[in-house]
Amino acid sequence: STSFSLWVNHKDTFTGVTDRDRALTIRKIGEAVEKSLNGGKFNFFNEFISPGHVALLRAADGLIYERKGHTELSIALAEMAGITPAVAICEMLDEKTGGALSKLDAMRYAEENKIPFVEGIEIVKAYKKTKSNLIT
Known part of the structure; x- marks a missing residue:
């Protein structure tokens, strides 16, 4: 599933499409997640409009135990780093073809x-090790 x-x-x-607008949106999403996780009240619809130019991705509840996609892997990294689990991810593009950059490149x-x-x-192994150390 996606x-x-x-x-x-x-x-x-302004339009939402510029790098500056997208950076603002991403920063404000991070602030909203942090506030929410710290028990603060936050009204999403007072701060954001949809449709827009920044895709919100929702990690599976069980993270890498449920799905091993880029979203879950990036949230697992954030958790291991001890930072707010709200991250911006993007795919690297090949400057010649405009398509996705190959793994080798x-x-x-x-x-x-x-x-x-x-x-x-590597992320999966480290995350499982971190979680098992917390349990024992």
Whole structure:
């Protein structure tokens, strides 16, 4: 099943399509999630409009135990990092074709730019280990 839910813009955006507008929307979504998780009251429909230009993805309740998609993997990473579990994800694109960047090219890009390349299975193993350490 898909993680996609609503497409939104923050109410203070102009068109919602610019990088600045999307960054504002993403930042405000993060703030809303943090406020909500800390017990604060938040009225989503007073802050956001739909349709918009930022896709909200909903992770499966059981995260990687239920689904091992990019959404669940990114939320698992956020949990392990101890940060608010609201993340912005995007697919890397091939500058020549405009299509999705191949795994090999993504690995090459990571190496050239000294960015860690993490496989989904590595996240799953680390998350399960973290969770099992909390239980014992």
